[in-house]
Amino acid sequence: MSQSTQILLALFVPLIGxxxxxxxxxxxxxxxxxxxTTAGILMLLVWSxxxxxxxxxxxxxxxxxxxxxxxxxxxxxxxxxxxACLASxxxxxxxxxxxxxxxxxxxxxxTRFYACFxxxxxxxxxxxxxxxxxxxxxxxxxxxxxxxxxVAHKGDPQTIQQARVYMGILLATSxxxxxxxxxxxxxxxxxxxxxxGGILEGHLAGPxxxxxxxxxxxxxxxxxxxxxxxxxxxxxxxPTPVSALLHAVAVVxxxxxxxTKLILYIFGPxxxxxxxxxxxxxPAACFTIVAASVVALRQTSLKRMLAYSTVAQLSYVVMAxxxxxxxxxxxxxxHILAHGVGKITxxxxxxxxxxxxxxxxxxxxxxxxxxxxxTMVAFTIGALSMIGIPxxxxxISKWGILGGALDTHNMLVILTLLASxxxxxxxxxxxxxxxxxxxxxxxxxxxxxxxxxxxVLALSTTALFTLAFFFFNGIPIALEMQxxxxxx
Amino acid sequence: MTLSSxxxxxxxxxxxxxxxxxxxxxxxxxxPWLVATLTAxxxxxxxxxVTQQVMAQGVLLxxxxxxPVPFGIGLVIGPFAALLLLVITGASLGxxxxxxxxxxxxxxxxxxxxxxxxxxxxxxxxxxxxxxxxAFNVFVFMEISALASYxxxxxxxxxxxxxxxxxxxVTGTIGATFYLIGVGYLYMMTGTLNMADMADRLSQVxxxxxxxxxxxxxxxxxxxxxxxxxxxxxxxxxxRYAPTIVTVFLAACSTKVALFVLIRFxxxxxxxxxxxxxxxxxxxxxxLCIVAFLVGSTVAVFERDLKRMLAYSSVAQIGYxxxxxxxxxxAGTTAAILHMFNHAIIKxxxxxxxxxxxxxxxxxxxxxxxxxxxxxxWTMAAFCVAGLSLIGVPLTAGFMSKWFLIxxxxxxxxxxxxxxxxxxxxxxxxxVYIWKVIxxxxxxxxxxxxxxxxxxxxxxxxxxxxxxxWLLAIANIWFGIDPSLPxxxxxxxxxxxLGASR
Numbered sequence: 002m003s004q005s006t007q008i009l010l011a012l013f014v015p016l017i018g019x020x021x022x023x024x025x026x027x028x029x030x031x032x033x034x035x036x037x038t039t040a041g042i043l044m045l046l047v048w049s050x051x052x053x054x055x056x057x058x059x060x061x062x063x064x065x066x067x068x069x070x071x072x073x074x075x076x077x078x079x080x081x082x083x084x085a086c087l088a089s090x091x092x093x094x095x096x097x098x099x100x101x102x103x104x105x106x107x108x109x110x111x112t113r114f115y116a117c118f119x120x121x122x123x124x125x126x127x128x129x130x131x132x133x134x135x136x137x138x139x140x141x142x143x144x145x146x147x148x149x150x151x152v153a154h155k156g157d158p159q160t161i162q163q164a165r166v167y168m169g170i171l172l173a174t175s176x177x178x179x180x181x182x183x184x185x186x187x188x189x190x191x192x193x194x195x196x197x198g199g200i201l202e203g204h205l206a207g208p209x210x211x212x213x214x215x216x217x218x219x220x221x222x223x224x225x226x227x228x229x230x231x232x233x234x235x236x237x238x239x240p241t242p243v244s245a246l247l248h249a250v251a252v253v254x255x256x257x258x259x260x261t262k263l264i265l266y267i268f269g270p271x272x273x274x275x276x277x278x279x280x281x282x283x284p285a286a287c288f289t290i291v292a293a294s295v296v297a298l299r300q301t302s303l304k305r306m307l308a309y310s311t312v313a314q315l316s317y318v319v320m321a322x323x324x325x326x327x328x329x330x331x332x333x334x335x336h337i338l339a340h341g342v343g344k345i346t347x348x349x350x351x352x353x354x355x356x357x358x359x360x361x362x363x364x365x366x367x368x369x370x371x372x373x374x375x376t377m378v379a380f381t382i383g384a385l386s387m388i389g390i391p392x393x394x395x396x397i398s399k400w401g402i403l404g405g406a407l408d409t410h411n412m413l414v415i416l417t418l419l420a421s422x423x424x425x426x427x428x429x430x431x432x433x434x435x436x437x438x439x440x441x442x443x444x445x446x447x448x449x450x451x452x453x454x455x456x457v458l459a460l461s462t463t464a465l466f467t468l469a470f471f472f473f474n475g476i477p478i479a480l481e482m483q484x485x486x487x488x489x
Numbered sequence: 490m491t492l493s494s495x496x497x498x499x500x501x502x503x504x505x506x507x508x509x510x511x512x513x514x515x516x517x518x519x520x521p522w523l524v525a526t527l528t529a530x531x532x533x534x535x536x537x538x539v540t541q542q543v544m545a546q547g548v549l550l551x552x553x554x555x556x557p558v559p560f561g562i563g564l565v566i567g568p569f570a571a572l573l574l575l576v577i578t579g580a581s582l583g584x585x586x587x588x589x590x591x592x593x594x595x596x597x598x599x600x601x602x603x604x605x606x607x608x609x610x611x612x613x614x615x616x617x618x619x620x621x622x623x624a625f626n627v628f629v630f631m632e633i634s635a636l637a638s639y640x641x642x643x644x645x646x647x648x649x650x651x652x653x654x655x656x657x658x659v660t661g662t663i664g665a666t667f668y669l670i671g672v673g674y675l676y677m678m679t680g681t682l683n684m685a686d687m688a689d690r691l692s693q694v695x696x697x698x699x700x701x702x703x704x705x706x707x708x709x710x711x712x713x714x715x716x717x718x719x720x721x722x723x724x725x726x727x728x729r730y731a732p733t734i735v736t737v738f739l740a741a742c743s744t745k746v747a748l749f750v751l752i753r754f755x756x757x758x759x760x761x762x763x764x765x766x767x768x769x770x771x772x773x774x775x776x777l778c779i780v781a782f783l784v785g786s787t788v789a790v791f792e793r794d795l796k797r798m799l800a801y802s803s804v805a806q807i808g809y810x811x812x813x814x815x816x817x818x819x820a821g822t823t824a825a826i827l828h829m830f831n832h833a834i835i836k837x838x839x840x841x842x843x844x845x846x847x848x849x850x851x852x853x854x855x856x857x858x859x860x861x862x863x864x865x866x867w868t869m870a871a872f873c874v875a876g877l878s879l880i881g882v883p884l885t886a887g888f889m890s891k892w893f894l895i896x897x898x899x900x901x902x903x904x905x906x907x908x909x910x911x912x913x914x915x916x917x918x919x920x921v922y923i924w925k926v927i928x929x930x931x932x933x934x935x936x937x938x939x940x941x942x943x944x945x946x947x948x949x950x951x952x953x954x955x956x957x958x959w960l961l962a963i964a965n966i967w968f969g970i971d972p973s974l975p976x977x978x979x980x981x982x983x984x985x986x987l988g989a990s991r
Contacts, residue, residue: 139883156932177913
């Protein structure tokens with residue numbers, strides 16, 4: 002199989018799986034088998050690119066050309082590879098989890114749920130592998146639209162209301178800011194291909210460049226830089242597997258991935274941050290980190306707290322990408338991965354608690370660690386990773402970001418990292434404390450232990466990933482270093 | 490001479506000749522529909538033939554009865570006309586294939602043969618306007634198509650159809666009369682009705698009062714026919730109360746033809762000869778277009794009836810089309826022509842999907858179609874595709890239009906940036922009104938029936954309808970990925986309209 006076919010296959014396999022599972026909708030067991038098989042095949046397809054990537058190859062594929070300079074084409078580079086590996090790996094785990102969650106909760110419309118998931122995954126792979134900004138935009142919009150039915154899954158008026166906020170903000174920013182920014186870039190640079198070092202140098206300078214950067218950063222609403230973060234807490238009305246895979250991994254990571262990719266391959270970090278009018282990005286990201294953490298501190302619902310924590314963590318990536326130090330930019334890439342495995346664990350735990358006990362509020366969680374020890378241990382590992390305490394994944398990526406900040410003597414970033422770490426402790430540790438050390442205060446409706454086994458399996462797997470990444474991180478680091486050192 | 494050299498005239502003659510024949514066919518049988526559909530099919534094939542010739546030659550000239558041109562009537566088919574020809578004949582054929590069930594439900598059988606005859610007359614009229622090279626001939630065909638359309642609209646199932654028709658008739662007549670007055674003045678000053686001749690001779694009398702009057706009357710009259718804001722008042726009710734099959738046909742092509750004449754007349758005859766006409770054209774039309782798409786989209790958001798909602802959306806889309814043309818730049822005109830084509834396939838698909846729901850639910854109120862996502866999944870899915878295209882989501886035809894329009898606006902800088910922003914605001918309003926429908930169809934339970942009555946069982950639309958709806962939905966995606974057909978023709982036309990220099 003040539004590399005080009007393999008790339009296209011990776012895009013279409015989820016879609017084919019989606020069609021098949023819709024046909025098999027009446028037989029849940031067959032339907033779930035199809036989901037798992039599809040996820041497995043996708044992961045094989047994506048991960049088998051790793052050796053080629055590590056050897057410095059850049060596999061390409063071309064689908065169609067709409068007009069000169071505007072084509073749907075794909076090219077795998079280290080950053081996108083990392084994102085695709087993460088999404089395809091976690092999709093399998095998430096599918097196992099979904100089966101437990103959807104059945105344990107007796108949800109309706111399960112076929113629609115799984116079908117939309119496949120489209121969303123295909124879109125995420127499309128974003129990861131996009132060769133140019135136009136291709137990326139196409140799949141970005143597909144991702145927004147395909148996740149709407151997932152967010153609105155429950156279908157009651159309040160859910161619809163929140164789903165409208167979700168769709169409204171994501172579409173408004175992408176159509177209102179991202180699209181004109183793309184067209185503007187196209188008309189000044191004449192190309193939209195992702196090129197190391199950027200494509201704007203010599204075409205645009207000064208405040209105009211800063212304005213374009215602003216349009217891009219706010220236009221990529223999925224990166225949730227304040228003030229366009231409101232869609233993420235709104236998305237929490239979705240079933241937890243959606244929040245876990247999409248709103249901790251695929252959708253939000255697509256956002257920060259896009260921003261990182263824009264800075265690296267459209268603007269060129271060295272060029273863009275040498276110009277006047279672009280120095281607002283790091284302060285904006287710092288503000289988002291601190292503000293979102295403070296808001297998270299005040300939340301009473303577990304999932305909403307996690308959502309605001311995500312908002313903060315996403316801005317780590319944006320901030321790190323904007324720091325002019327290679328080590329922090331590698332840190333940005335690694336943080337996409339580290340936060341992904343950590344946050345999905347936290348959401349898995351929140352969903353497991355909901356399925357087993359129907360509890361959603363922080364105040365109800367006293368003593369739950371004794372009923373659900375595995376779940377809450379996994380939760381603790383995820384929380385430690387968010388804070389950045391060894392031996393978890395978050396420690397590695399934060400190390401990189403901090404290293405970059407120290408290299409460039411950026412006091413603002415250093416202080417923000419410090420403050421954020423403290424705030425993270427302040428809102429995560431009380432939950433752990435409550436769960437294990439306080440006596441139960443709200444009696445559950447019926448006696449319960451752990452959630453159904455597929456869920457426990459899934460959340461312990463991701464917790465192990467979180468720990469393992471601390472020790473076995475050579476390959477991703479080697480991969481990401483290529484961005485700066487060039488291919489070996 | 491071979492038959493193919495006569496395609497140009499046949500495309501208008503065939504429906505014109507078949508119309509009286511259809512009128513005398515027995516109404517209660519299926520024959521009027523069958524003959525009309527076959528005629529439309531032949532017209533469509535002829536239009537394809539003509540388009541191929543145009544693509545090969547650039548412009549197709551045809552002298553009626555071999556009379557040399559200034560003395561006889563000549564047909565002039567440029568690339569834009571060819572594209573529009575495809576749209577008109579395609580819409581006519583598509584609507585006929587789609588709408589037999591809808592026609593049977595909404596219109597009494599005894600009138601059907603007359604209606605199909607009028608249908609062919611309307612087609613012939615619209616085709617005639619598009620291909621003729623004679624300014625007075627345009628008026629004649631305009632009246633043929635307009636009178637036939639009035640009859641078609643008035644056949645709607647409810648009595649409001651008559652008042653809607655009356656409004657349509659009054660405005661339409663005023664528009665046509667204005668155009669005629671304008672042409673009369675121009676004839677007085679130049680002594681010719683042939684458009685090419687007129688363009689030549691007008692330079693000698695360019696800044697005289699009658700010519701200036703004429704330009705005003707012509708632009709205004711055609712804008713009225715095209716339903717440009719604020720002259721759109723006739724359109725929403727005409728679309729709402731006409732038989733749905735008629736709405737599909739008219740929405741896809743009738744206002745476009747008026748826009749076509751406006752663009753051609755203005756670019757070929759008026760702008761080159763009248764000193765600051767191009768500037769006037771921009772400064773008067775551009776603000777109207779901007780208001781048109783803002784108001785059209787806003788009203789659509791608050792509209793509770795599907796057909797009227799789509800009609801107001803059309804008001805907005807006409808604003809986009811003319812906005813491109815009002816720039817008088819090659820990028821802008823390309824965008825206008827492209828969007829004219831794309832809007833035809835978008836609106837036809839949307840009205841067809843809505844028509845299928847009207848057929849099954851017996852109502853076009855948005856609140857009445859709750860649960861359509863479940864009972865009519867294929868129809869609603871196509872509605873979503875076409876809706877996304879209307880919004881301008883990538884990989885749909887609508888996106889291509891937006892892309893070119895925005896690029897054209899960025900070219901003029903300054904005020905262009907503001908207009909881009911307003912276009913995007915209007916696109917977001919389109920998201921709101923399309924999503925309103927999607928929410929009701931997919932996420933709302935059907936209203937419960939009064940006690941004792943069994944729940945209504947709604948089934949999927951009949952197969953011919955579904956086929957046509959999906960054909961158009963796929964066309965929306967096709968032309969979003971490969972827009973070379975409309976884009977190529979638009980490019981050729983722009984070369985001719987504006988010359989290589991501009």
